Amino acid sequence: MTNINILDPGASPLDYYGFELRRLREAAGLTQRQLGDVINYTGSLVGQIETARKLPTPEFSERVDAALGTDGQLSRLVALVMRSQLPAWFQQVAKLEARATEICTFQMGMIHGLLQTDAYARATLGALDRTDLDDRTAVRLARQSIFEKEEPPVFWMVLSEAALHQEIGGPESMRGQLSHLLSFGDAPRINIQVLPYSSGAHAGLTGSFTLFRFEDDPTIVYTEGYGAAYPSAHRDTVKDCSLRYDHLQAAALSLRDSAALIRRVMEDCYGVQLA
Template sequence: MDETTPSPHLNPLQRFGHDVKQVRLARKLTQKQLGKAAGYSEAYVSRVEAGKMFPRPSMKFARGCDLAFGTGELFAGMLRRIDEGDHPSWFVPYLNLERKATRILDYSTSLPMGILQTKEYARAVFRSYHSGASAEMIEDKVAARLRRREVFERDTPPLLWAIMHEACLRTIVGDSEVMAGQLKHLLTAAASPNIKLQIMPFSAGAPAASTKPFILLHFADSPTVLYTETRVGSRMHDSAQTVEAALDDYDLLRAHALSPDRSLTLIKKLLKEYQA
């Protein structure tokens, strides 16, 4: 097979790397020159072209390639399609809005929201949800989930406020080692100025508001949107009345949850239990 023809056995990220290499060579650029133009190292370009970037090349790199190559939004579009292919079709509308949000208000009842999950935790979740899936498919889904963190790499990252029921911390996903890693990650995330965590303890008793998970997305130039989800699909709600009711619920949940400092104390206590 000609070197310029991608193998039909390449996965999407390998095809992306192959195409970057082919256009780079056509433009008579070295890996070092492309890296400089895109704001990355020569080694980074080499890993991209080899299809060895995990979870995937950054959107900033893809846009840098388009700028260096004069290809419009070709490579940026390729990455978006890779993302969309690794998520359920019903989740893509939310994903596109999450990338644009200025504030993300999350309430989770059994598992931390995907954007806060570690690789090992997400892998255990997907193995449970998709017990018949191949290892490769599971890893693609894990990589797609981790890529959602890129919203925090924006010039103006969103504020994420996450309220988690204590069940999110006590439901053992994977094993104690996986749980310890997940709780350590939550502590690290909470140290970011753009992330606030609160835990709704079992001791809070009957819920003061919604018993189902939901997310509110705020935007700089458009109305707030409410996102709700079930196993078979999701809904985006934009009616003022529905969104306002959800905002009221979130205020109640925030008031009944532990303070951010006390929430971190609880996470540290449970971390010691998982490490015992």
């Protein structure tokens, strides 16, 4: 067990968060149990977070900030904590997501992590390994906070129709996930196009990829292998993938027709009756 008296705030963002939580709590003259009572969590959980044995959540951080009047200090810090808990090979990609002004992604067989629901993310992460599944799911979903920024990125996803039929997490999970996709119908910064089976051979047959565009920096292409990330700013690679993405968007259904197809799959495959 980590000893709170020797917790090193420089060891990691999680340790720093725990150190700051303890410092702020003690400055307010509260015990762990008293703070837990105020924010409706157990004192034991407060202690586990202070000793870096448990991940804080955005909700926990918001409640502590409100209770202790910290002007959002822990809420700002929790994003860094969550990002530090991502697999080492993916942390650079998460930084690209956080900095990008536009994200354009083509996905072959799975909904992109930035649009996944809790149940869907849990099912994908737990397919072979269910250890620390709650924390790993929370860390993945925390990436979606980029859409809460004052100026969130524009997000375009071209999604193979196959991903709508790949039953990840069971029918209930898929109903929730496809409903979640439909919820972005009136969100101009989040756009979803489905590449239908009828498109036949297409420009994305070599696999999924993502383009990150920035205000001042060069565009970066990201592809993924097993346990490895491959970002590239190589001019020819970016040019090729940008052209491929243009062709995929042209071959995909319109935003309206994509939503109609998602609704039809929900009805035909997952037993949802939509008006």
